[in-house]
Amino acid sequence: MEAADASSAPPPAEGRVVWVNGPIVVGAGPGGLSVAACLRARGVPCVVLDRADCIASLWQRRTYDRLRLHLPRQFCELPGMPFPDHYPEYPTKRQFVDYLQAYAERAGVQPRFNQAVTSARYDRAAGLWRVRAADALADDDVASAASTEYIGRWLVVATGENAERIVPEFDGAQDFAGPVSHVSEYKCGEAYRGKRVLVVGCGNSGMEVCLDLCDHNALPSMVVRDAVHVLPREMFGVATFSVAVFLLRFLPLWLVDAVLVLLARLFLGDLEKLGIRRPAGGPLELKNARGRTPVLDIGALARIRSGHIQVVPGIKRFFRGGAELVDGRRVAADAVILATGYHSNVPQWLKGSDFFTQEGYPRVPFPHGWKGESGLYSVGFTRRGLSGVSSDAVKVAQDIAVEWEKQTSTR
Ligand SMILES: Cc1cc2nc3c(=O)[nH]c(=O)nc-3n(C[C@H](O)[C@H](O)[C@H](O)COP(=O)(O)OP(=O)(O)OC[C@H]3O[C@@H](n4cnc5c(N)ncnc54)[C@H](O)[C@@H]3O)c2cc1C
Numbered sequence: 001m002e003a004a005d006a007s008s009a010p011p012p013a014e015g016r017v018v019w020v021n022g023p024i025v026v027g028a029g030p031g032g033l034s035v036a037a038c039l040r041a042r043g044v045p046c047v048v049l050d051r052a053d054c055i056a057s058l059w060q061r062r063t064y065d066r067l068r069l070h071l072p073r074q075f076c077e078l079p080g081m082p083f084p085d086h087y088p089e090y091p092t093k094r095q096f097v098d099y100l101q102a103y104a105e106r107a108g109v110q111p112r113f114n115q116a117v118t119s120a121r122y123d124r125a126a127g128l129w130r131v132r133a134a135d136a137l138a139d140d141d142v143a144s145a146a147s148t149e150y151i152g153r154w155l156v157v158a159t160g161e162n163a164e165r166i167v168p169e170f171d172g173a174q175d176f177a178g179p180v181s182h183v184s185e186y187k188c189g190e191a192y193r194g195k196r197v198l199v200v201g202c203g204n205s206g207m208e209v210c211l212d213l214c215d216h217n218a219l220p221s222m223v224v225r226d227a228v229h230v231l232p233r234e235m236f237g238v239a240t241f242s243v244a245v246f247l248l249r250f251l252p253l254w255l256v257d258a259v260l261v262l263l264a265r266l267f268l269g270d271l272e273k274l275g276i277r278r279p280a281g282g283p284l285e286l287k288n289a290r291g292r293t294p295v296l297d298i299g300a301l302a303r304i305r306s307g308h309i310q311v312v313p314g315i316k317r318f319f320r321g322g323a324e325l326v327d328g329r330r331v332a333a334d335a336v337i338l339a340t341g342y343h344s345n346v347p348q349w350l351k352g353s354d355f356f357t358q359e360g361y362p363r364v365p366f367p368h369g370w371k372g373e374s375g376l377y378s379v380g381f382t383r384r385g386l387s388g389v390s391s392d393a394v395k396v397a398q399d400i401a402v403e404w405e406k407q408t409s410t411r
């Protein structure tokens with residue numbers, strides 16, 4: 001057996017067991033990095049595992065080029081390190097990744113990469129977590145790859161709300177002649193110049209990809225199958241999110257939602273004539289309760305109004321040259337982009353615990369969902385983005401540090 005702490009030693013060969021002196025953190029995105037940094041700041045070593053070959057793989061490997069943070073910077077900074085002064089109100093993806101790399105380096109967090117966690121189970125007899133990780137570099141599938149078992153007293157789940165892509169099944173999908181890809185593979189619209197592109201989904205990804213396709217002279221149609229909240233990203237030069245956070249200091253959430261919807265109507269006009277209906281619930285209510293993020297419009301609505309983005313209803317089935325819609329119309333397409341979202345993967349690998357729901361979120365709602373039983377913790381499942389990540393990371397690190405202090409003082 002090998003002992004490990006935050007050292008950067010590569011994982012041992014197949015079937016080896018690694019005793020972790022401190023917490024095992026699964027995920028090296030903003031969540032895993034921030035909890036590891038907070039732990040190290042309290043003198044608690046940990047091992048951070050990630051299936052990818054880099055930190056923040058969602059941001060580095062699975063997002064498009066023009067992406068920016070869409071909440072004001074002060075809501076996206078990780079504990080203990082503000083963004084550089086020269087960063088804009090909405091940092092670019094490159095700036096955010098540079099910040100994360102600097103954050104990890106300054107905190108001395110060195111994740112073990114290419115470690116895809118396939119199972120984690122609490123050994124009640126030993127009072128320890130047994131976390132099995134497959135070598136993600138292995139040529140064959142994860143199931144038969146070399147694996148390492150990490151054993152430790154604490155397990156921190158930081159694999160994110162957006163760990164896996166949602167790829168819906170459609171009738172006739174096999175008949176469609178053009179390429180079908182998920183938005184996590186999309187980088188920019190250059191490859192689609194002059195093409196008719198059917199974008200499935202009208203969340204922030206769907207809207208911004210359609211905008212990007214327009215900027216590259218492609219011809220996007222966007223599927224809007226249900227109601228969706230669209231808010232202006234700013235109003236009078238002030239971030240709508242900042243207005244919401246300010247109002248929440250004095251007003252109940254339902255009233256803040258009502259104000260946001262009223263202001264959105266004033267700023268954006270009647271969206272129903274564009275084919276966009278608002279849900280019955282409020283934007284913040286739906287985000288907090290079901291993780292349905294309102295669209296923060298950065299220009300797609302204007303392209304819908306100008307006819308550069310066609311809004312179409314849900315898909316009934318695909319055919320060779322496009323899709324038949326639920327209203328009987330047909331839309332021609334040369335390519336399809338599934339901007340159909342993501343989901344948590346925790347239920348796929350966390351075994352024997354009912355702390356997470358089948359949807360992969362803590363059963364206990366915010367703000368108490370960060371602490372489970374038997375040394376189990378979660379970071380980044382608050383449906384509150386990076387500000388929720390930071391809030392969890394500080395609480396988890398503080399709680400473990402108290403236990404760590406007890407453990408080390410009794411030696
Ligand atoms: C396109 C997009 C834009 C966003 N923009 C914003 C924004 O502007 N502001 C905001 O506040 N939030 C935003 N979010 C929300 C997003 O969740 C946070 O920005 C942030 O990425 C959350 O960090 P995280 O560490 O919890 O999860 P992630 O960033 O998803 O990181 C999770 C890590 O866990 C690893 N992992 C997953 N499963 C396993 C496994 N089984 N074994 C090993 N490793 C594993 C992954 O490789 C990944 O590196 C955005 C999300 C998306 C998808």
Ligand SMILES: NC(=O)C1=CN([C@@H]2O[C@H](COP(=O)(O)OP(=O)(O)OC[C@H]3O[C@@H](n4cnc5c(N)ncnc54)[C@H](OP(=O)(O)O)[C@@H]3O)[C@@H](O)[C@H]2O)C=CC1
Pocket residue numbers: 067068069070071162168183200201202203204205206208223225226227228292293314315339340341342
């Ligand atoms: N910083 C930024 O600028 C950006 C941030 N983000 C964030 O990333 C996260 C993920 O966003 P996003 O990728 O847009 O995913 P979302 O989950 O927000 O949206 C998925 C969309 O796909 C639709 N959809 C799903 N299945 C189907 C189907 N079978 N037929 C038709 N439509 C379907 C959904 O419709 P329905 O509502 O009917 O289910 C919804 O409109 C969010 O938290 C978002 O805020 C994303 C892009 C940019």
Ligand SMILES: O=C(O)C(=O)Cc1c[nH]c2ccccc12
Pocket residue numbers: 071241284287293294296383384385386
């Ligand atoms: O964009 C995301 O995924 C986020 O989680 C950021 C976010 C948290 N709360 C919100 C409320 C409205 C719009 C975006 C967010």
